[in-house]
Amino acid sequence: QVQLVQSGAEVKKPGSSVKVSCKASGGTFRSYTFSWVRQAPGQGLEWMGRIIPIFGTANYAQKFQGRVTITADESTSTAYMELSSLRSEDTAVYYCAREGGQFDYWGQGTLVTVSS
Amino acid sequence: DIQMTQSPSSLSASVGDRVTITCRASQGISNYLAWFQQKPGKAPKSLIYAASSLQSGVPSQFSGSGSGTDFTLTISSLQPEDFATYYCQQYKSYPYTFGQGTKLEMK
Numbered sequence: 001q002v003q004l005v006q007s008g009a010e011v012k013k014p015g016s017s018v019k020v021s022c023k024a025s026g027g028t029f030r031s032y033t034f035s036w037v038r039q040a041p042g043q044g045l046e047w048m049g050r051i052i053p054i055f056g057t058a059n060y061a062q063k064f065q066g067r068v069t070i071t072a073d074e075s076t077s078t079a080y081m082e083l084s085s086l087r088s089e090d091t092a093v094y095y096c097a098r099e100g101g102q103f104d105y106w107g108q109g110t111l112v113t114v115s116s
Numbered sequence: 117d118i119q120m121t122q123s124p125s126s127l128s129a130s131v132g133d134r135v136t137i138t139c140r141a142s143q144g145i146s147n148y149l150a151w152f153q154q155k156p157g158k159a160p161k162s163l164i165y166a167a168s169s170l171q172s173g174v175p176s177q178f179s180g181s182g183s184g185t186d187f188t189l190t191i192s193s194l195q196p197e198d199f200a201t202y203y204c205q206q207y208k209s210y211p212y213t214f215g216q217g218t219k220l221e222m223k
Contacts, residue, residue, distance in 0.1 A: 035212070037160075045152075045160065045203055047212040061211035062117075095159055102150050102165035102207060109159050 002026040004096055004107035011113045017084040020110045022096030029077040030054040033099040036070060036081040038092040039109075050099060051079060086114045118142050118206050122215035128223040133194045137218045139187045139204035148208035151180055151189045154217075155200045163202075164189065194220075 007021040022034065035050035049060035053072035060068055069082045079096055094110045097103040119142035129135050139149065147167035152160040162171045164180035167187055177192045191198055199222050204215040 044217045045205070045214040047205075047214070050212075059210050063211075097160075099207075102162065103152070103160075103205070104162050104165075104171065106159040106161070 002098065002105045004098060004105055006094075006096060006107040006110045009111040009113070011115065012086050014087055014114055014116055016086050017082060018086060018112050019080055019082040020094050020096075020112070022079045022081075022107050024077045024079070024098065027098070029072075030074055031100070034070075034072065034079040035097045035099050035103065036068075036079075037095045037097055039095070040089070040092040043092075048081065048094075053079070083112075086112075088114050090114050117211055118145060118209060118213050120204055120206055120213050120215040122202075122204055122218050124218060125216065126219040126221065128221050129194055130223045131194050131196055135191045135194055135220065137189045137202055137204075137220075139182075139189070139215050141185045141187075141206055144184045145206045145208035147183050148206055149180070149182065149187050150205045150207060151178075152203045152205065153198075153200045154203065160203065196222075 003025045005023045010018050012018050030053050033050050033052045036048040038046050048064050049070050051058040051070045051072050058070045067084050072079045091114045096107040098105040121140045123138050149167045151164040154160045163174050168180045179190050181188050202218045
């Protein structure tokens with residue numbers, strides 16, 4: 001069965017960067033795209049961007065342009081999301097989601113806390 | 117960006133009730149509309165895609181309809197496990213956008 005397993009919770013200082021991983025199993029990694037979605041405490045879902053591993057190309061939401069980098073490593077079936085210049089408002093749970101036309105599977109989420 | 121507006125924001129209902137949640141897009145999105153269910157502390161779960169197609173393994177009490185700008189999610193007979201927050205999402209164009217969510221609570 002398909003599983004997306006994300007890396008563990010992180011605590012970061014303002015101004016630093018965080019890199020979250022999402023390891024896929026149970027499917028053909030290069031046949032799908034992978035999106036990153038975040039959810040601030042008590043808030044809704046916010047799409048950040050996505051990558052097409054077979055091409056290595058990424059699309060980003062304008063809000064995060066310049067601060068987010070999404071990459072993928074086909075050899076390990078892992079997608080990554082790196083967010084830089086962290087501020088307190090970036091405290092959120094970050095999810096990866098597999099997109100096979102639509103978001104069919106999600107990772108378990110990674111809590112990133114930004115605090116001085 | 118395409119704005120997605122859900123209504124209501126919250127809803128109280130009882131087991132066995134029929135419930136409808138609506139989602140309106142700020143511009144036409146054809147049928148590029150998905151619905152998700154989220155329970156506290158859990159990742160969203162896909163229910164419906166392409167506006168009306170049921171995701172594999174999702175119970176048949178869930179159904180979706182609509183096209184263009186107006187969409188609905190219907191739960192035909194609420195079960196105890198259906199109390200959760202529901203989100204719509206458009207995937208017609210970047211950035212993909214979600215509705216603000218509808219919290220379904222037990223009356």
